[in-house]
Amino acid sequence: MFAQRFVSALGFGLKTKKIKVNSTIVFIRSRRNGTEERRTVKCKICSREAEASGFCSLHLMAYRNIMEKYTVWQKAVKIEWGEYLVQIQKNSLTGEWAKEVVKNIITGEHIDVGKNKKTL
């Protein structure tokens, strides 16, 4: 994910005339008719478009798996939620996106594209 953070710093800013980013809402101006369209919120973790949950479809899929598997883990080892998150985060079989979601839940931190907001 780090890569996106300094994309703009390397001088590859998007053309500001076409796209501007206002916190997590993206406005797109169509080249054809010049109208501005309000785009949905960005994912809490990556720069993809988010769904109502605040996650993009990929991170949402991971989030759902985390929730679903918790019931399985609870039954298997009687584990607390927090400990469960720690366990799956250090498990090498856990997918990268699932780990990103776990990190997001644990820290409450957003790894968003904050740093390049101004140049976007």
Add this chain to the structure above:
Amino acid sequence: MVAKTPSASSNTWNCNLLMDKIAGGCVWLELVKYTLIITEKPAAANRIATALDERSKPKKTSQNGVPYYEAYRGGCIVVVPAIGHLYTITSKQKIRGYPVFDYHWVPRYQAEKGAERIRVWLKVISDLAKNAETFVDGCDFDIEGSIIGYTILKYACGEKQDTAKRMKYSTLTEEELQATYDNLLPHLDFALIEAGLTRHEVDWLYGINLSRALTEAAKSASGQYTTLSTGRVQGPTLRFLEEREKDIQTFVPAPYWSLTAKISIDNEVYIAEYEKTLKTLAEAKMIQATTKTKAGTIDSVGVYESTINPPVPFDLGSLQSEGYKLFRYTPMRTSAILQRLYLDALISYPRTSSQKLPPSIGYKNILKKLQKAPAYTKQATELLIKPSLKPNEGKKIDPAHPAIYPTGNLSQKPLDAASKNVFDLVVKRFLAVFAEPAVRQSVNAVVNLNGNLFRFSLMRTLVEGWFRFYRPYVQVKDDVLPPLSEGQPVEVLRVTLKEQYTQPPPRYNPRSLLLEMEEKEIGTKATRAATIQTLHDRKYLNGTDHLAVSALGFEVTGVLERYCPTVVSPKMTRMLEEKMEAIQQGRENKQSVLADTVKTLKRVTSELKDKEAIIGMQLSLALRQSWLNARTVGACLKCGDGQLIILRSKKSGKRFVGCTNFFDGKCSASYPLPQRGTVKPLGSTCKSCGAPMVATYLRGKTSWRLCLNPQCTSKITGNKAGI
């Protein structure tokens, strides 16, 4: 063989006299009537000319680097090769945008950079065509071969496609080539050609329109031009790789437990597994506690025999798959090796989907020839004394060719290791399909430990059958089977409880991807391997053994799936394949399929154009990420939280490694890099100092591993072979 009549020999004499007298090129050809045979590749032209010439000594001429052969067989023959496709499709107007629906077939040099050689090549073919009396298409008998022959006959020979005759052969052996030439098909296979033209034109329309849409979108967002590509086959293939990647990246494992018992029977140790997996730790521990016993008994013993039929003859897909499984050769590599073996007349035509071996290929004759090779003498002899030979054929068919089989010819020159492996595999598979079934025996025992049931099974071969013919490619384990009986006591050495986790689905490897494409009927046998290669070349995939979709690959499919789902759906691809199959059988025509394609693409491209801005933003982000990934060397040694990347100084134009935190004014770490050749991050760190490593390549060959730290003791280590 055609018997030499007196007149035939006098003609030979005439031909040769002219050839001898008028040296230099095809001047003599203006004076005699001849048949012009067009082949797909120079090696095939040489084979055909040699096989057809009554003295097996055709005269080779090379004009501006284009070889052709003069032979005599009841009349003068000139054999001229192509070098694969000489014609291609291009748009009529030279504009950059999309959609594009006007196209035509042109010589490749008009559409592709660096195809100048084709101009010379076509000139030679056209000159030879001027005085030819009859025309024969001698290209491979499949879609691609038919298109190569058809376009040359139509465009380079002056509309000879309707009068030309066709050679149909599956091996480049002398016998078959002579027989096919003496019994030419009266005309080209027009249904096959129409299907081929349709495939090329449909694929071109999809490829150019979708690729341009993606490229333009990315360019409109970033102002930079990077070619992005997709296509009718590429899109759906990338899509199911992407589906799998999603499952892996969002995977959350769950724990379960297994119990294994180490037991001893008559001083032999066996491992028995508890009959089911345990979903909770409590249950697992409870069962482990109750199995704490020193003695158990055998509850039941089941002895089974199973017959294992010989394998079926190789079609291209199953051979590529076996090549990967046994030798780790990519489908592309196996394909290339097979092509060479075919051109050397060692094996039959490899681009086949047939699993049939008709008696007409002459089983006995092939076996007799193989008998001469010491490695196959024993097996071939054994088959030859059988009262009858019947191959164990598979279900798949191919209207044009049988399954892949050895011609019986043995290589005159030593083969390289890889070709040797593949040739041996083809021969042994051929031998195995004629052999008897094998019989295996398995013993399944249930062991009772305090009421808990554990199982183990052992296997051995009773009748070797075809196994003997297919060694070392048959891999079966033979256990020593002890005499076991119900109620027999068992000594328990240890019961182990093991915590395990559910596994994510495996990544595709080149073999499983190929099988999946085959199963879903995406692409054709001839193109599948190349499609996988293209996905690599476009940086849509990471890894060579375990194929993972890259961030860029994700974004490209994401965009296509979202804005034009039809073009990436396997269903759509399969429907088109079915239509092309129907054209080949004369049930559908090219015009209607192309009209449908244009209709679909008009809708899709207009949708893509409307959403160009948002698509462009997504794609350019992914492109940058892929740009960065390719340049990221490792974590910064100085500041710790920055990343070191390969950069170029705006002032001096020199290449160096800098820290990403430099741009925020937080870190000034920088390291010099060699200025020549290409530099790639190695993804590893130096053993002596821990600094990230890069590799330097000069002209793609010589490479050095280089540690970034200028003070490191083990500064530079030369490494000749590629890293």
